[in-house]
Amino acid sequence: MDNNQNVSNANKRFKVNKNTIIEFLIDNSLYIFIIAAIIAIQIISPMFLSIPSIINIISLSAANLPLALGIAGCIILTGTDLSAGRIVGVVACVSASLLQSTGYANKMFPDLNTMSVYTVFIIALAIGGIVGLINGFCTAKFHLHPFIVTLSTQLIVYGFLLMYLMIGNNNGQSISGLDSSFTNLITGSILSIGETAIPNFVWFSIIITALMWFIWNKTKFGKNMFAVGSNPDAANVSGVNVTRTIIYVFTLAGILYGVTGFIEAARIGSNSAATGLNYELDAIAACVIGGVSFVGGIGKIRGVIIGVVLLRIIFVGLTFLGIDANMQYVIKGLIILIACAIDMRKYLVKK
16 A cells, blocks of 8 residues: 555656646747757857857847837836837937038038037937837826837837938938947947957946846836736735836836937947837847746846847847848747747746
């Protein structure tokens, strides 16, 4: 009898361990796939993880990290932000037009002297913040879904961008010829590894990420954001101003898009109506990969960082393999779909 009971207990433990392993593999299948892909790409193309390539991946990740951190806050509120990429585009074009070199032949505003970089930076933050404020206000006050609100502002912002590019002497052309005070600040370098320079915007991104970690984890605003994302009704009963919190989250997201647009203006060097196109898709994919859940109230800064870096590694790796740029959109869409499916499965299991 004792032997049969021991065998039964052993079988139960085996089933429990087996189920635990299976659950772990399913929940982390996307990470496992991405890591396996990285290993495969490195085997096929040994230069993939060389020092210049790694610094390139870090730089690309740093350029997109503020955008992802902004969208992450919206996702934590069980929403999203489809206007993010277009806000980046309009901020980049406005920043570039105000920071063209004074003697540049195709200057958009020939009678306007090159403005102070710091003044333009404040303008960039203001543009992003105003659009974010509109998104948050419409979502909170009119009880509209962020998908509809941000889809609307995406179109509005894009329309304004197209009209802006037609004024002055620009006539819809790309904006280039940026002043050295701007490019040196953003893409210049104070540190190199070997012969490969680390651009300054990497350090700016690190500072912004540290600030966002503090806001999320150490402030009342951060606690309120997670409370509203988890259960807005319970948060309201607990004394949280749900409307104000939603407006703050979207406004902060807009400011972060403004930072991204300001960086992109100098990083790209030639800005057009295509600047910022589909940037929000990369950011949403990175957030979901990093564990920011669409069910609300779940997400960590380190997860966003991991998601941004892993996604960038994959896209750089696909470029190394010579995968067609159009095919990369297909892969990007599949990653978002699979990540959301895994996220929802985790939620249903817990429920």
